Amino acid sequence: MPTSQLIRLIVWIAVLGSLIGFMLDARSNSTNSDYPNRPITLIVPFGPGGESDTFARMIQRTIAEHQFLDQEVVVKNVGGAGATIGSGQARKADPDGYTMMLLHEALITAQASGKVSYGPESFEPIAASGKTNMIIAVAEDSPYQSLRELMEAAKETPNELVFAANLGAPVHYAGLILEQDLPGAHFRYTQKGGGASRFEAVIGGHADVSAFSLGEYISFKDGGLRAVAISAAERHPQAPEIATAVEQGFNFVHANMHFWWFPKGTDADKVDLMAEVIRQCMATDQVQEQLALRLSEPFVETGETMHDVLEMRIGKIQSVDATSPDVLPNIPLWVSLATAFSFLYWLFRKHRQSSPVPEHTEHAKSYLQTALLFILITALYLLALEYIPVDFRIVTGIYMLDVAVLSYGLSQKKFVELIRSSYVPDLIVLVPIVVFFVFQSFFSIQLP
Amino acid sequence: MNDVIYNLTFGDPVNLLWVGLGTMLGILVGAIPGLTGAMLIALTLPLTYAMQPTEAMVLLVSMYVGSISGGLITATLLRMPGTPASVITTLDGYPMARNGKPGRALGLGIMASFVGGLISWGFLILLAKPISHVSTELGDFDYFALVLVALVLIASVSGKSLAAGVFSGLFGILVTIPGESPATGASRWTFGLEQLNSGFDLLPVLIGLFAVSQVIHEVAHRSEDVEQVSEVKPEGILLGVQDWCKHMMNMVRSSVIGTWVGILPGIGANVGSVMAYSAAKSVSKDAAAFGTGSEEGVVASESANNATIGGALIPLVAMGIPGSVIDAILLGALVLHGLQPGVLLFQNNPDVVYTIIVTMLFANVVMFVMMVMSARWISKLATIPRHYLLPIVIVFCVVGSYALNNRMFDVWVMLGFGIVGFLMERQKIPLAPFVIGFVLAPIAEEKLGAGLQATGGSYLPLVTRPVALIFVLISFVLVVWPILKSLKASSIPSDTSKGSS
Known part of the structure; x- marks a missing residue:
């Protein structure tokens, strides 16, 4: 057996072995039926590195180090639009206790200023912390x-x-x-x-x-x-x-406070459990030290008192009028007019300059057809990722094979050639696994 | 400061290890789209708990330098901008690689990154104190006028057809309209889609426009009629003295632009490279080559985006104000380690400040050595057969767009703009003006909005503030000049026939 074949064999065995290992691991994890029996996603509606993100990761680490929960908490940054992209995602998540959000008063102010239609009433508050x-x-x-x-x-x-x-x-x-x-x-x-x-x-x-x-x-x-x-x-x-x-x-x-939220409809006992966990975290020396550095108090409030705090803040914020006098030009209007005008001018110039014989050769036709086919396959792949609960690695492998076949040639002979005597089979197995590992395990980004 | 250099090298060789590790991870993350330097640094931050504050800064600053530099690899070889800062590099780097000079394109990019880093480092060390106050002196209208200059440069990067270029630029501006208004925060043009509240994100649009459109094109091209990239010539990566001299003017100019852009808060590395590129083109003797594999284009973009690092560190070092997102995270790192960032950082913790400064220099050197040594192997990427490469590239595009905000919407945006880019290229509409409009318009709108809000709707400061007035006049000249030139050209019949061919 030539060396390259041998290496290939070893790699394959290693991959299959680790896959089986992963599956066994996943099975042993899911035998426990008490909440939580899988990782809890904590949505932080801001990019990495900000104040909320730092706070979230501090609590996440404290939970892990002190084992306040049997499962880990995974931070998911969903930034953008004054935290409304993240809060929208949390609002629509299943109220099963496995999606949680950390968001300060921006949830209330976004509603009061008319940015979004929903506010705190669409969530179950867990705790208020850090003042x-x-x-x-x-x-x-x-x-x-x-x-x-x-x-x-x-x-x-x-x-x-x-x-x-x-x-x-x-x-x-x-x-x-x-x-x-x-x-x-x-x-x-x-x-x-x-x-x-x-x-x-x-x-x-x-x-x-x-x-x-x-x-x-x-x-x-x-x-x-x-x-x-x-x-x-x-x-x-x-x-x-x-x-x-x-x-x-x-x-x-x-005082600015970080509020913890579950989607509306999450069981009260899950809310209580999580509130207790956050209370425990805030009581650790480690968290207290870090908060003191930022001059914020290790304050934590749950249950009735938290609801009172929240009610008071909502009342205060809703009592003021945030509309400012409009002094800005209508930029969307001007930009769309200018774009439309320049588009027409470009069409006009092109029309005047274009060669009389448009190229409609057989070649151009097959080029466009393949392009369209590729776009369709990609769209199907994305739909599968978004809506079908299958493993990322499997769908991606299949998709990669499709792309390889498309770019290599669509005949049966070429297909056989591709499978038999190229590295494509290795790639479609290895790349999804490596990508999955790097993003999921190292950067803790939950792939779809 | 000598003590710090001593500590970094001989006193504690562990620090050199951190520089190496940080730079390498930074380069890797920079090269992969969707993984950004900010992400890497934010995730590494908690791991530095156990380290000394200076060690932590060494690691994090090295990551910063690496992540801005790594983007040029994928931008040049695969037309896949690893970070938004490297998108301008794709404009000329990729054509160079396709013309059989991937090694030289990489070599130029690496050289320019190195020099850009060094020059901005020079500014950082010599002028941090005196020039850091500039950024607070400039008002919103000054910023707006400055960005306006860069915006009207769209006309100068239009390539052959001014009409197509202007349309492309305006289209890029139009794409920034949906989502949150940068001036008021109000939503507009969301068509009832909650996901559109934050508009179209920079990276998915750029990946779509450049990388996905290219993949569509390549897949559709059957293998038999595709020109394979010829053998990579091993020479060309380590450039000769004459190359350094030839591009020195360009590198110095672009680095100065990059440094200044870096100092200004709120506008980052991508704007720096856009401005330097436009400037390089407008003074170039061979402006027509821009966009088709111009060496000057690669050099301008890469020296400017690396120069923004030193620029952005200036307000951080001198006044405790973060000049970029990553700087803000670095400040957060200081807090984690019990240091109080702020104006007195320099007085209270000079060791930390010097560590940041010295690390930037070391990381640049390490980046240069690492990239030059590995460039020969990396540049072979350009010769990998397409049926291996394309599936990998597209998967990275998908995962990268998703990872940015953890949502599928961004992936659909990526695919959508892939199709847009594909159609634009078929119609011979240049992509460069689109990028400039798309990157700069939100900044222009934000600054103009803030200025008008502060004056109650008066535009007067545009002509009463000297800085603003100068920039307004420059942009006026830049608008009128090409129009006059094209009018003059079209009045000569022989030129018109040439333009129509």
Whole structure:
């Protein structure tokens, strides 16, 4: 037997062996019928690396290290559209206790600002955890020494002071809630997004005021930021110099919290079990240490008290009007008009220039047919991945064979040639398995 | 700083190991579409718990450098942009590889990445303090005007037909309309599809447009009538001195552009390479070659996207402000290790700051050595028969698009834009303007929106702010110039007949 054949044989045996191993492993896992008997997916509706993601992974690791659950928790990042893509996915998931979501108040603000139709009522809240206060801050050289002065100025000249916000997100609502306590005061909100951009806008003089989380404020303050209020009833032990909003006559008591959610209809005992797990996690030294570094409190609330906290926040957020005056040009309209116009112009130019004899040869026809066939097969493959619960590796292997056959030639002779004397059979078995392994096991991305 | 260099090399050779490991993993992840540097770094973060803070930064920064560089491999050889930052490299790198010069295309890309990294490193070390304040001085209208300049450069990368190029660019802008408005966050044009709330994601669209459309084309071509890539010439990867000299101007210019773009928050490596590419084309003596395998195009794109790394680290090092998504994760890593990022990072933890700076240099060198040594084998990818390669490429496209946000919708978007790209190429509509419009329009809209919100609807700052005014004037000239030129050309009859052939 030549060496290459021998290597091929060894590889095949190894692959089949590990496949059988996997299956046995999967069987032994599924014998236990108590909840949870398979991994729980935790949807984080933001990209990897953000604050919510870091928090989620911290809890995930704590659960695994202390074995608070028999099964592992798998973090699934579904970012985009102010967390609404992820929350939409969690809402539609089966309420079987195997899909969970971590999302702060953006769930409430997204509904209040009209981004999506659903809000907390479409979920079963499990727990509220980790509390961070907000800071209202101005530039160091700003004329406003206190929140009171700032708000009086916003009343004297309404819609003049620029508030750097993340429109429709909790930062935006911080400004709106402040306005409520001094009728007539109005800020002019401008879209700035994340904490770093808001900081730059304030110190660069492009905005007069913004809101930050306490952690953001501490890291930015030496760059020229000055706090005028903290959103709490009492002064913060780590920043006692900052006056509270309440002291200055504003009922702005607010803390960003991470809420844990199950889809609506999940059994109450599963909710209770998970609430207990999160409570245990928050009590570990490891989590407390990490939260202290971020200046957030290891606060955790479940059951009735959590529902009260949630109700209060929803009421507060829904009581303000988030619509801003519309000052933007109708960009979609202009862009579509320009595109349509340039398309027509291009057609016109092409028509004038095109050669009179269009190429309709046999060759071109078969080219297009094969292209169409390939697109169809790919669409079928994607449908199978999306809707049929078969193993990713099997469907992908079949699909790869199809593509190889298509690109090699559609005759029977060629097909036999491809199977007998090429590496295609090896590829269609090996590649799906390797891809599956790399993405699923290493990057813990759950393939469809 | 000398201490840090000493620690990194002789004092603690383990650090060199981290540089090597980080860079290698970064290159791998960068080369595979769907796996991004941000993803790798975010996932590695928890594993660095047990390490010293400086060791952790060494590993993570090396991953950053590797991940931006690795994208050029698949972009050049398979027309599959491993990261959005390398999509511009596909425009010329892939044609070069198809013309039998995959080794040289890779070699140029590697050289340009290396030089781009070094030049931006120079800026980082010399000018971090003085220039970091620039980014806060610039207002929304300045940003908008800056992006406007790059947008109107669409006209200059249009290739033969201005009409087709402008249409392609506007079409790219149109594709950014569905989803969340970058200026207000409101949804628009979602056609009742919740999945469309976030619009079309960058990577699935780019993978579709470039890689999937290419796979469709190649599958449809029966093997007998396909020109196989000729033998890879082993020479060409390690370029000679004259090549370095020839491209030096281009590399310096592109690196400076990349560094500046990197400093500005919110616009990343992909914008850097777009701008450098457009600039290189507009000053090139051989502008017509762009898009058909121009060496200058590869060099411009790759030096600029690597230069954004050093640029983005400048505000991080000097002011504690993240200049890119990955920088934000690096800041998070500092917090995990009990360090307070911020303006005082430099004063309080100079060792960490120097570690970041020195690692960037080391990682660039390691990246260069690794890529040059492996390029010869990697470039053989271009000669693998299609019936082996195409199934693998398409599976990676599918999995990569899915992995980005864990949803099938992105895979359908990828397939859809694969078909769009296929049709556009058949109609000889260039893809480059589409990419520029698609990448830049949301930034332009966001900045214009924020500016108008702050002024209450007044456009006045566009002419009263000096920076904005300069950029507005430049873009005006750039719009009018090609129109005048084409009018002048069409008034001469012999030129018209040439254009129609």
